[in-house]
Amino acid sequence: MTLLELRDLAVTYRSTAGDVPAVRGVSLGLEAGEALGVAGESGSGKSTLAMSLLRLLPRDASVSGEILLDGEDVLTMSWGRLRAVRWASASLVFQGAQHALNPVRRIGDQIAEPLRVHGMATGAEARRRVAELLEQVGLPAWRARGYPHELSGGQRQRVMIAMALACSPRLIVADEPTTALDVMIQAQVLSLIRSLIAEHGIGLVMISHDLSVLASTCDRLAVMYAGRVVESGPSREVFAGGRHPYSRALAEAFPTVGDPASRMAPRGLGGDPPDPAHLPAGCSFHPRCPVSLVSCALEPVELRAVGDGTEAPHTAACVHVSEESR
Amino acid sequence: MTLLEARDVRVEFASRGRRARAVDGVNLAVGEGEIVALVGESGCGKTTLARTLLGLERPTSGSVRYGGVPLAYSSRALRAHRREVQLVLQDPTGSLNPRHTVYEAVAEGPRIHRLPGEGALVAEALSRAGLRPPERFFDRHPHELSGGQRQRVVIAGALALEPRVLVADEPVASLDASVRGEILALLLRLRAELGLSALVVTHDLGLAWNIADRVAVMYLGRIVESGPVERILTSPSHPYTRALLSVLPESPSPVVLGGEPPDPTRIPAGCRFHPRCQVLASGAAAEAGVDGLCASGELPVLPSSAEAQVACHHASASARREARTETEAERL
């Protein structure tokens, strides 16, 4: 059975300044043991998507659609059931680990907390498990008695990962786990995530704005733009042969060192990211699209299958896709 | 010709009762019309060096020279220096006072320096920075702009003083991937149009590849390798540069250095990189017979030369056995 399935998920923030449709009809699926990367620029709704998976959105957000976690709809669960699902079935690694850890409680306590809450371990057993988890992420066990501020950014991110692993969930959602980190630390954390996923067969949803990072970590990629998935498919295909102009722009933003084509030729996308409160009509990307057609401004473009779709499905929401495939 | 130059600059801070040698002997020159990238991991002293070049930080020893003349630290001299050398910071949102309009933000420099024709200067700077027509932006507040536009405003603010050198500290790190290229292209264009030199501080080797002529790799307050981009980024000699290159996402065999960013209050003896050096760890250094030297032999401070140069015992040893080094570098 599919581990996670989103069906037409939409999230709207109701704020005094007007409604902000942050996620607008996203459908995605994830099998157990698979890693899915979600890319997109700032404000495209990636974090909103992640938070909605465990119903952690603030009160002013209204959610529609379905979030099936192991076939069960998270959105309609009772609070009790939801609490049981949280962390035990799916856990989160947040964007900024320095804020996601409680600054005044010991690291060990924080890692052990979900164990205790879900009745998985207490006392000495929990302590043993904490030590084990810390070792797993490459931290010495005595760090359990330390406080978050005593750790560097990378170490804190590792603590977050240890915490996410605590209840052996089947799904981990990692929201920009490496963004704030230095190159070398980022490499450390990414390789840690990769090895853990491989070892435990956990499903991973990883969010980033750096397509290249995702491509090297995930099996499949979904590119979001203005609250929508505009392209999804196997990593390599999307990264190296993206069909949506936005995916291509993202892929080109980070050049390959040594590639003479990009030497002294930075490439990027003109125009500004859209304001989710005032999205353009039609394809929301069309004002920045180098290959837009007149029709793009008029009607929205749905996801279309790329290629024959026999193997891993690859879809993109661009008018040019259908032309090509025809 | 060298425009802006750091000569044997050292900057120390008192940090928790210790001395942090944030910049520990750096020679670096930016030539006219040249774009130099300064790369290194977090905390290695890049920002400190950049600030020192602007006179925002006073070196503990060594000197900053502009056009060959050492910088004086009287407020008059500093002000004059800052007409020639300008700074662009990492975070465009933070770099703009939220209460000032675009016009005020760009006009701030001319006002401080009491330049005549403020309006024209502002308009020109904005259009050079790619915000056209400039009048449309005059009255906007930063929060009404996108990230890329904000960074353009910051750059325009620097351009309004008509500087010769731009020091950009991680100019695109906080920008969206899609906007990044545009800003970098702008820097290239400014060099082409105005002959502007730039020192770009970054931890992103891709950026250096994108726009820089020369790259200097910094580690723990020192430049450990420098030279033309093509040379350094395709055939690095220093193990640290190699490691940095290897962890780029597409790279086939990443060499992930262990441990945390080094601490400038405890600089190791010998080669400052040796505790983390993969060459030393793999035994290659011992093979070359330099392992003892790595741990205790001080390395000289690299001069500010345009040539490719490296501060590494192993690399120097290898250089002596030229032929073999060549093949090894290629294999890597």
Added chain:
Amino acid sequence: MARTRRRAALTRFRRRYARQRAGLYGAAILLVVVLAALLTPLLTDPSGMDVTKATGARMAPPSMDFPLGTDESGRSVLLMLLWGARVSLLIGFMSALLSMVIGTVFGIAAGHFRGWVAAVLMRVTDWFLVLPALVLAMVLAAILGGGPSTIIVAIGVTSWASTARLIRAQTLAVEARPYIERSRALGAGHWHVMTRHVLPNVAPLVLANTTLMVASAIVTESTLAFLGAGSGQVSWGTMLRGSYDWGAATSGAWWYVLPPGLCIIAVVLAFTLCGRALETVLNPRLGGAS
């Protein structure tokens, strides 16, 4: 052009303020009170405050002629309330102003400069902060002798420290922003940074804080009056003291005891509500969330 911009900002401010219900109530009360205080000399005869010209019976209950009764000398309590509002508000405003000026100068200087200047300024601020304000104000009032200016000085001098602390914290926050670094890089000096960047950024905080300060100054004035350090003019505080001295409470003259107290509560509450609303509206971090 600048004017339209300012007008737009004002409209935006007004719209955001209008969302603060409590703040609106506060503003409404203040409007009424300030208007009344301003109009009193135009509408009423100051001779009504002269005890030798008083027409009412002593401590008479409310009647048609005296809607709020009379005081111990037969003056109209309502009239006294109106004239008292002027003194109370004046003392409140002036001492808050004094406190704000000292506090802002100290706060910005302490936050902007480094080294011993900041250390000394902070030491002084901390010192004033821990001094028990009421006690010091009473000592000052006793030393300086009576009169409204004494009270203003006594309250102002004892209450600026918390403003200075607040302003310093805000200044430090502002100084840590990259735009200050940018401004320095553009060649700006201390004065430019403090006046062009720091001051406008702390101004909203100062405004909100001053509003709150007026509130506490009015309470302090009344407390000082009650404890014997009065300004010698009819204010709400001295009225309360008068009602106490002349035994209004024990003889059941509620019309003399309650109105000045309720006026103080209303105005102080109004200032507090306005101050909090301003804080919310103007503080970018709270972003209009209540």
Added chain:
Amino acid sequence: SPSAAKASQTSQGTAVRSPQTEKRIVRLGATQSMDSMNPFLAVRVVSTSIHRWMYGFLTVPDSKTLKPSPDLAESWQTSPDKLTWTFTMRAGATWSDGKPVTAQDAAWTFNKIMTDDGAKTANGPAVENFDTVTASDDRTLVIKTKKPQASMLELPIPIMPKHVWESVPDIGTYENETYPAVGSGPYIAVEHKKNGYVKLKANPSYWRGAPGIDELHVIFYENPEAAIAGLKKGDIDWIGRLQGPQFEALAGDANITQWNTQGRRAAYLQFNPGAATAGGEPIGDGHPALKDVRVRQAIHHAIDKKTLVEQAQNGLAVPADGSIVPPMYQEFFWKAEGDKAVTFDLAEANRILDEAGYAKGADGVRTMPDGKRRLEMRFSIHTDEPVEDKIAQFLTGWLKDIGIQLTTRRLDSNKFTEETGSTALYDIAISGWSVNPDPEEILATHLCSRRPTASGQGGGTESFFCDKEFERLYQAQLAELDRPARVALIKQMQERLYTEAPVVAIYYPNNLEGYRKDRIASITPIPEDKGILYGGSSYWPVYSLRAVERAAAPAGSGSGSGTVVAVAVAVVVVLGAGGFLLMRRRRASADDRE
């Protein structure tokens, strides 16, 4: 255990002594607390009053005539040169510890004050003139004075037990807080809670016989309003020295007797008549116009004393038609009559000033005849004195009408004393004096010699007045031993003060008190017809107190503890209910909420 047995014994003892009635207790409220239990140091009214109840004096004012009458001194004689006084001490008077009261006790007390600076604090001036004090035997006390002293029979000095006090090392710092205190007065202090109360017990061995109640509690209130509330509620039974408003607040309470009698105080204004030192050097900065007696008289005309009585004293005072001796002292009281009387007449005041050449300016303020200085004067009052404030408000209004602009200066009492008593930095000031039965002392405060010395040390002048005629009259009365003749001289002095107007009496405040009828059965004032209850210079009223007899365990302390129990129960109930609700809430919140 023995102690428990003892305790039950004592309680049984009490029960046996008065099986039916409770202890007869009277609780007196005072709006001041004791400054010291040591009579050598205490100066507050409450303290000197309590000391009068605890200790015997040589003489005590007669309860009817207020003339000196025997107390611990049974009789006395004066030598012909009026310098030697021989007192015969009472036989059979004992201290509360059983030892007899002797002349040695008295001699020790006086000598202590004369020789020990620390002991001078309270009553030093009273013995200033003493040469020697000796006890020739147990019952004979001989006091030799340097000059004749008229007030020898009104010495405000309690006689202290030598055998107890001898061993006190430093009287000036001694607190005298050992109880029961050894005394010879009608009451014995048995407990003192500082700033709380003093508990006095009847002295069973008092030479006149024990007082009619068992205990007298003096309870200190800082807040007069609270004291009134306490009296109305029954927390206290009696309160003296009330201000007008508080007195009025007692009206209409069926359980309370309001006690309103003539008082011994006079309130007056003092003008700066061109102050000078005792040597005649001008000092201070008084307004020059006030040197002119016509200006002083004009101001006198501008004072509506009736209104002031009405407004500042709630009508509870006598407007002053005389000088600084209140009508309570009928013998010495002088009153201006007929033409001599200065009435409230603004027109007259204006006329006087016009005639004297003080022309009114455009703004209505007059200037000096030489046109140099405007009649802008200061009115010095004490801070924090509502009555004085009120007087200032009225005076300002009236003087404005006669072209004098008055501004009020509020001074703390130190500064006030200094500026109006020695440095003369005032124009018009408020003043008041509690007058003793013999007014000599208050009249003496207007003598030339009382003006300060050149070095600025105050001599106790109340006006900087210096008038030949007044001096002559004063000397004459000193030498006059014939009482009616002396009285006549003293009245002449008052008249002189009235017409020269260095001071202008405005009113004589009444003595205002109140007590609960349901607690105090009877109390005799001093003097007996319509006198003072509390604060007079004798123990008669408290000695004569009779409490209403009541059955055992009635309201009193019982109600107190009853309330305590009630409150305790209430607290427990509230806490219990709160806890219960909290528990429920906790359980409720255990449900799913977010």
Added chain:
Amino acid sequence: MLTSPQQVRDDTEEGGARRAVARYALVKLGGALLSIGLVIVATFFLFRLIPGDPTIAYTRDVPVTPEQLALLRRQMGLDRPLGAQFLDFVVRTLRLDLGTSYEYRRPVAELIGERVGPTLLLVGTGLAVAVGLGMWQGTKAAWHHGGRFDRLSTGTALTLWSVPTFWLGLLLLMVLAAGVGPIPGLFPTRGIQDVDAPGGPLYLLHVAHHLVLPCLTLVAVVYAQYLLVMRSSLLEEIGQDYVTTARAKGLRDDDVRRRHAVPNALLPTVTLVFMQIGFVVGGAVSVEFVYSWPGLGLLFVEAIRGPDYAVMQGTFMLVCVAVIVMNTLADVVYHILDPRVRSA
């Protein structure tokens, strides 16, 4: 591949943290001593500013001869140069000799000693109740912010905060102690105890009975501060990511609040609470006066009325020093409690 990121445990770390705390405490102590020194200096000059001759003030009610005054001047050291007087003052103050009261003719230190107890009782109880009440309501208000409880409790607290303390005290005295109309006078009208107070445990009840109204007055006026501080500090914490983390872990709402948000919000609140102690002492002045509570505040009011400069000076210094000490203590305690700043 991961080259060994093995951390060697730094054994001195904890010792280092302890040393850091000790150093911090020392610095704070130094600061406090400096502040106290400033208080002493300021007190000396403040009270020297008062025009008038202290000897005349001292002998206010007692006629004295010029010789006696001169003697007194010598005794008080007023004939010596200002510098010597100042030194003298400092030395005596350090010996806790605060001079002699003009009014009571007793050492000021002794008078203060007598009054400290009742003030501590009143302010201590009041503060405890106010802090408890304020924090509880503040927590609840913040957790459901914008809700009915929030609006009601914040509104009530702000209104009470606006009430002049003495006025509220007088009203409460009139209504609850004296009794008005049908309301009986339930509480005593004055003081800390009555004559013939019961002994033993009942004595505590007796005093508690006397404490109710003064305490109520004090609490009513000051608890708003704690409510507001707690509320805003908790609101800040609620917005933090770690709270979301806690919720994501499956914690119950209550547990998120109790185990994460409140303890964190409490820390900054602690210092603020201590900062407010000075204001509470100020409030106690009015309360003690209204209820004839024999504490320091009352002593101070009496001294102002006197004026008894010696007592004024002594109480002023004492209160300042007490507040300084409390603040320092709070800073150090905060430092020990908060792991973030502990080793920073």
